[in-house]
Amino acid sequence: MPLKAHLSRVSRRNVQTFKVNPLSEISGSLGDLGTLLPIFIALALNGSIAVSSTLVFTGLANIATGLLFGLPIPVQPMKAIAAVAIDQHFSIQExxxxxxxxxxxxxxxxxxxxxDLLNQYIPLPVVRGIQVGAGLQLIITAGTSLLKPLGWVRPSWADNHLWTLFAFVFLLLCTAYSKRHIPYALIITLLGVLFAILSPRDHYHSHTHPSLWNPQIYVPDLHDFKAALPAAIGQIPLTTLNSILATSHLSKHLFSEEPAPSLAHLGLTLSVTNFISFIFGGMPICHGSGGLAAQYHFGARSGASVIFLGLVKLILGLFFANPVVWVVERFPHSLLGIMVIAAGMELAKVAESLNTTALDLEENIDGNSFRMAGDEERKKRFSVMLVTIAGILAFKNDAVGFLAGVLWYIVLYWDKVWSNEGRRSWLGIFRAENTEETPLLDAQ
Known part of the structure; x- marks a missing residue:
């Protein structure tokens, strides 16, 4: 489809979806705050990013992805880089x-x-394992970093386990009555902002008054490149596998009726954004299957949701960067923790489709029927996913989980290497399929 026709179709869908259910789209746009806020706050307090530039360029990236893809493709921090930057107190340049x-x-x-080559030959159970592992990591992080330090009445009336319980029960009710499109993320975010403003931990200072964006140029030197290289190496597998491959797979799973963003386009959007923003000290960004799952869970169904979020970020970055920092520093962990858990649960749910409606089981019959895997194949596929998850959680490294899952897959499907198809290509093992005669499972 020509670019002009594609953009026109996407724009119509964005507008129509927003008109039908604006609260759902707005709520969904805030679904990924549970991932963004903790990292953004930590990097800002660490002096490792320029806050206003980060808001401006992540906002522009949100708007661009919403206009280009027409889906709630998220804009997230590069988590591996953020972890190293926080631990080693990186400068903005590094x-x-x-x-x-x-x-x-x-x-x-x-x-x-x-x-595209990687997407073609990486086994889908490994990709599912990466997605589930990322979801479980979010849940563990919420429990250990955000919720565990809290008490029933501490550290304040605005942030304690009573509010954790409230947020959980409210999430349960919203999930039970999901057909009513209750904007959970929007309500919890507004409540958190109100609590942050009323929080007794600090007072409003003069430096939090609104001010215009005053961009600064940050020119790196050789030392910055040497310091940054290890963090970048750790981020590359995570960006390739979770930000691009897993996001593409999840978008096909959640929006089967819409054209999924190509891998090249996902890679190019995050690359171009970082090319522009790095000189202004913006936070390194990527996409992510966890963010997509979170935004979908809280109601986002089109690019209108992330366009809305992008406009909010852009306005805040241009005029209100200082007040934003003041508020996010005080956002209640009790509310934020439950939002993170909800995001992790949504991402981990993709495991249930591994042996039923996964893309590699799809039959070319109107695009809505799937091959039913045999008992032996289901066990193999599940074990590959499980090993991938175990590697991610045990070593806290997506690359380790990926390698473990691929090796496990090779061993389980070793007999396929010596098949005629396998001998034709050294990559044939990654396209191994069960040869049992099995009936079709109608997706509908």
């Missing part, structure tokens, strides 16, 4: 350079077609 290095690699993979 953090930005780490994102630049990753973006150059992803850009080359995108324009060379290598991303």
């Amino acid at each position: 953090t930005a350079v780490a994102g630049l290095i990753v973006s150059v690699v992803i850009f080359l993979l995108s324009i060379s077609g290598t991303l």
Whole structure:
């Protein structure tokens, strides 16, 4: 489809979806705050990013993805880089350079077609394992970092386990009555902002008054590149697998009626954004299956949701960066923790489709029927996914989980290597399929 026709179709869908259920789209746009806020706050307090530039460029990236894809494709921090930056107290230049290095690699993979090759041959149970592992990591992080330090009445009336219980029960009710499109994320976010403003932990200072964006240029030197390289190397597998491959798979799973963003386009959007923002000290960004799952869970169904979020970020970055920092520092962990858990649960739910409606089981019959895997194949596929998850959680590293899952897959399907198809290509093992005669499972 020509670009002009594609953009026109996407725009119509965005507008129509927003008109039908604006509260759902707005609520969904806030669904990924549980991932964004903790990292954004930590990097800002660490002096590792320029806050206003981060808001401006992540806002522009949200708007661009909403207009280009017409789906709630998220814009997230590069988590591996953020972890190293926080731990080693990176400067703004070091953090930005780490994102630049990753973006150059992803850009080359995108324009060379290598991303499509990886997508073609990486076993889908491994991709599912990466998605589930990321979801469980979010849940564990919420429990250990956000909720565990709280008490029933501490640290304040606005942030304690009583509010954790309230947020959980409210989430349960919203899930039980999901057909009514209750804007959970919107309500919880507004409540959190109100509590942050009324929080007794600090007073409103003069430096939090609104001010215009005053961008600064950050020129890195050789030392910045040397310091940033290890963080970038750790981020590359995560960006390739979770930000691009897993996001593409999840978008096909959640929006089967809509054209999924191509791997190259996902890679190019995050690369171009980082190419522009790094010189201004913006936070390194990528996409992510966890963010997509979270935004979908809380109601986002089109690009209108992330366009709305992008406009809010852009306005805040241009005029209200200082008040934003003041509020997010005080956002109640009790409410934020439950939002993170909900996001993790939504992402981990993709495991249930592994042996029923996964893309590699799809039959070419109107695109809505799937091959039913045999008992032996289901066990193999589940174990590959489980090993991938175990590697991610045990080592807290997506690359380790990926390698463990692929090796497990090779061993289980070793007999396929010596088949005629396998001998024709050394990559044949990654396209191994069960040869049992099995009936079709209608997806509907």
